[in-house]
Amino acid sequence: MKIIIIGAQAAGASAAAKARRTAPDATIRIYEKSDIVSFGACGLPYFIGDNFTDPNEMISRTPEQFQKDGIEIKLLHEVINIDINSKKITVKDLRSGQNFDDNYDKLLIAVGANPINPILSNRQLKNIFTLRDLHDGLAIKKVLTNPDIKNVVVVGAGYIGLEIAESLVSLKKNVRIIQLDERVLIESFDQQITDVIEENIKQYCDLHLQERVQGFEGEHIVTHVITNKGLYPADAVIIATGVKPNSDIYKNIGINMLGNGAIITDSLGQTNIADVYAAGDCVALNHRVSQSMVYIPLATGANKLGKIVGENMAGGHYEYPGTIGTSALKTFDIEAGRTGLTENEVKKAQIPYKIVVVKDKNHSNYVAGQTSVIAKLIYHADTRVILGGQIAGGSGSALRVNTLATAIWSHLSIDELTMMDFLYAPPFSRPWDILNIAGSIAK
Numbered sequence: 001m002k003i004i005i006i007g008a009q010a011a012g013a014s015a016a017a018k019a020r021r022t023a024p025d026a027t028i029r030i031y032e033k034s035d036i037v038s039f040g041a042c043g044l045p046y047f048i049g050d051n052f053t054d055p056n057e058m059i060s061r062t063p064e065q066f067q068k069d070g071i072e073i074k075l076l077h078e079v080i081n082i083d084i085n086s087k088k089i090t091v092k093d094l095r096s097g098q099n100f101d102d103n104y105d106k107l108l109i110a111v112g113a114n115p116i117n118p119i120l121s122n123r124q125l126k127n128i129f130t131l132r133d134l135h136d137g138l139a140i141k142k143v144l145t146n147p148d149i150k151n152v153v154v155v156g157a158g159y160i161g162l163e164i165a166e167s168l169v170s171l172k173k174n175v176r177i178i179q180l181d182e183r184v185l186i187e188s189f190d191q192q193i194t195d196v197i198e199e200n201i202k203q204y205c206d207l208h209l210q211e212r213v214q215g216f217e218g219e220h221i222v223t224h225v226i227t228n229k230g231l232y233p234a235d236a237v238i239i240a241t242g243v244k245p246n247s248d249i250y251k252n253i254g255i256n257m258l259g260n261g262a263i264i265t266d267s268l269g270q271t272n273i274a275d276v277y278a279a280g281d282c283v284a285l286n287h288r289v290s291q292s293m294v295y296i297p298l299a300t301g302a303n304k305l306g307k308i309v310g311e312n313m314a315g316g317h318y319e320y321p322g323t324i325g326t327s328a329l330k331t332f333d334i335e336a337g338r339t340g341l342t343e344n345e346v347k348k349a350q351i352p353y354k355i356v357v358v359k360d361k362n363h364s365n366y367v368a369g370q371t372s373v374i375a376k377l378i379y380h381a382d383t384r385v386i387l388g389g390q391i392a393g394g395s396g397s398a399l400r401v402n403t404l405a406t407a408i409w410s411h412l413s414i415d416e417l418t419m420m421d422f423l424y425a426p427p428f429s430r431p432w433d434i435l436n437i438a439g440s441i442a443k
């Protein structure tokens with residue numbers, strides 16, 4: 001049995017480790033076009049913000065550790081073609097420039113995603129970055145250590161844009177966030193929640209909504225950002241306008257994909273091509289609530305599906321149970337999390353629904369650090385089964401979303417939250433937790 005994996009980060013590395021444990025005698029070879037393996041990009045905003053200084057903390061396993069487990073890692077090797085009839089791949093050795101062929105019994109495509117780079121004038125100027133891999137993080141961090149870099153513009157107010165904005169403020173930069181849409185985090189949260197987040201962001205940065213970045217000014221290095229509404233000074237720019245699956249070369253071989261290029265697999269992680277599997281940020285996932293294939297490129301899904309595919313390529317039979325889109329972020333003083341469907345997504349799915357919105361406190365008033373919390377829950381209008389939930393506020397807000405995720409996963413109704421036995425101690429909550437209250441006031 002020979003397993004070939006393309007891509008050595010969250011999905012590819014998880015798959016290799018699980019395949020090794022499942023089939024001790026299999027040949028497992030990973031081709032990775034960069035010089036990095038098993039890298040957790042989620043730490044990058046915190047690395048840039050000086051929360052820690054050693055970039056190796058973001059690497060979970062070194063190439064030597066893989067080799068020790070009998071997993072061959074070929075760094076700086078790019079897979080440039082797949083021949084599904086002869087089960088052969090063509091690989092370019094990026095050091096020597098030579099191409100060679102290799103064959104597989106099972107193949108995993110774990111090639112991740114690329115940042116979306118909108119077409120903007122003078123994009124080639126120095127100090128304009130996207131943030132995806134370790135090299136991006138190192139380059140941004142190096143530039144930011146220069147005290148002359150004072151004004152930084154972040155283009156896009158999604159998860160990465162807002163996390164990096166917080167880090168930039170902690171480095172004492174003047175930060176301006178420019179967002180094309182009318183709200184921050186528009187794809188992930190409803191307005192009741194983004195209103196709270198925006199109010200907090202405005203205490204730390206300039207937030208421009210409904211404004212389109214058109215390009216940049218500068219000689220060799222960026223000096224200004226041009227938008228449809230103005231011209232703003234910028235010593236550095238970070239473009240964080242989302243990601244798209246890195247799946248272009250697989251279109252030609254007839255792999256089924258969503259419109260955005262996300263590869264479609266079955267619950268075992270197999271594509272429509274025999275013995276070709278896919279996992280991670282290049283794939284679509286089955287959503288348990290909407291029962292549709294969705295693109296949610298997160299480390300949570302990449303690790304889980306990677307592990308499942310690793311087992312299945314090695315002869316196992318483990319089904320991916322689906323996603324419910326649970327995710328969270330911290331932006332300045334606010335923790336925010338979401339799970340299931342937002343109100344917009346429920347509308348799109350044409351599910352009859354009701355909502356309940358509750359404003360409360362995270363814990364007892366006589367313990368330092370009491371803050372406001374807002375929770376919005378969406379439930380089925382007839383069955384009252386919970387379809388989605390979002391929570392934002394101070395300490396303890398984001399992790400409450402895991403409770404909601406469990407409720408949604410288990411098809412609980414909104415009414416069951418009313419008397420659910422949640423913990424209470426003054427530093428953590430109040431005798432009636434915000435989720436108990438949501439259950440009791442839901443009409």
Ligand SMILES: Cc1cc2nc3c(=O)[nH]c(=O)nc-3n(C[C@H](O)[C@H](O)[C@H](O)COP(=O)(O)OP(=O)(O)OC[C@H]3O[C@@H](n4cnc5c(N)ncnc54)[C@H](O)[C@@H]3O)c2cc1C
Nearest residue numbers: 007009010011033042078079111112113280281298299300
């Ligand atoms: C700044 C940032 C913060 C994030 N924060 C979070 C978070 O808090 N929570 C969360 O859940 N997720 C977060 N994510 C998302 C998470 O990092 C990704 O979901 C995860 O890294 C996806 O892993 P992957 O293995 O699918 O893809 P990738 O990490 O993109 O790896 C794919 C690999 O494939 C290689 N490759 C591509 N094409 C080829 C080829 N033809 N030949 C050989 N090799 C190839 C690439 O070089 C790359 O190394 C964050 C991402 C970023 C950038």
